[in-house]
Amino acid sequence: MSVPDSEQLIKIAVILETTVSELLVTKVENEEEPDRLAKELSRINTQLAIRNHRMRHVLKIIAVALLVFVALIFAIMALNYAPMSQSKYTKRDAALLLSNxxxxxxxxxxxxxxxxxxxxxxxxxxxxxxxxxxxxxxxxxxxxxxxxxxxxxxxxxxxxxxxxxxxxxxxxxxxxxxxxxxxxxxxxxxxxxxxxxxxxx
Structure with a gap:
């Protein structure tokens, strides 16, 4: 008597432990109904694919940002705590700070x-x-x-x-x-x- 929307269709498939495609192959009197449901399913699959692609892209960006942040932290720690090798001095113009x-x-x-x-x-x-x-x-x-x-x-x-x-x-x-x-x-x-x-x- 009615056609469930995409979200309801997915919920029904989960409850009945089947797939959306299995639900859509059910014979109906209206011959146009399977086509409409197939198009709806295709649209849902496309949206899910786009969403998954975007999510993977965002996760990659976050992972790279975290790696860069951790690398910067280690670099700063290394600069602050690594002992200076006296055999690797670099020249610079400097003078002792003496009292008056x-x-x-x-x-x-x-x-x-x-x-x-x-x-x-x-x-x-x-x-x-x-x-x-x-x-x-x-x-x-x-x-x-x-x-x-x-x-x-x-x-x-x-x-x-x-x-x-x-x-x-x-x-x-x-x-x-x-x-x-x-x-x-x-x-x-x-x-x-x-x-x-x-x-x-």
């Missing part, structure tokens, strides 16, 4: 377990003269101390007690270096390295 010379009241030097404080103006001036010429080379420093066991730590103590600075002088298999935490690792010549050490030892 007129504000420095003393210099504290420590090496291994030994510690010494220098207040002599001439010795402090010599140290500033050596360190102020360091402005070639290096890589960005993320460390609190050099990645070697042999180094001297130089702390510039200033009158206000706040604006002092720290540098490390060290030698490793790659050469002679000065490191200032979070500012840079600077390469120096052996002669300059010897002069800095000669100031204290």
């Amino acid at each position: 010379r007129t504000d420095v009241i003393s210099v504290s030097i420590s090496c291994d377990d030994e510690r010494e404080t220098i207040t002599d103006k001439r010795e402090i001036d010599d140290l500033f003269a050596n360190l102020s010429t360091v402005r070639i080379k290096s890589g960005e420093s993320y460390n609190d101390a050099p990645m070697t066991d042999k180094f001297i730590k130089i702390i510039f103590e200033v009158s206000d007690g706040l604006s002092g600075c720290t540098v490390y002088v060290f030698e490793d298999e790659n050469g002679f270096f000065i490191e200032q935490p979070y500012n840079g690792i600077f390469s120096i010549e052996e002669k300059q390295y010897a002069e800095i050490f000669g100031t204290f030892f």
Whole structure:
């Protein structure tokens, strides 16, 4: 007496545990009815195919976006936490960030377990003269101390007690270096390295 729409047709097929095509082959008195139902079924199948195609396309886009996002996260983590290889420095124009010379009241030097404080103006001036010429080379420093066991730590103590600075002088298999935490690792010549050490030892 009536023809169900596409959604009802699919529900009926599920309930009766058959297929829509099986339902449509039922003989009816009206000869035009099977044709109409066949066209309706074809339209439904076309819509389902289009919907499935769009869904697969959207899922591919989402998957690619997730992969790119995860790759970016890993890249950022690698850049932030990977230790910098001291054998792969890249040159850059940089300089040590030293305290204002007129504000420095003393210099504290420590090496291994030994510690010494220098207040002599001439010795402090010599140290500033050596360190102020360091402005070639290096890589960005993320460390609190050099990645070697042999180094001297130089702390510039200033009158206000706040604006002092720290540098490390060290030698490793790659050469002679000065490191200032979070500012840079600077390469120096052996002669300059010897002069800095000669100031204290």
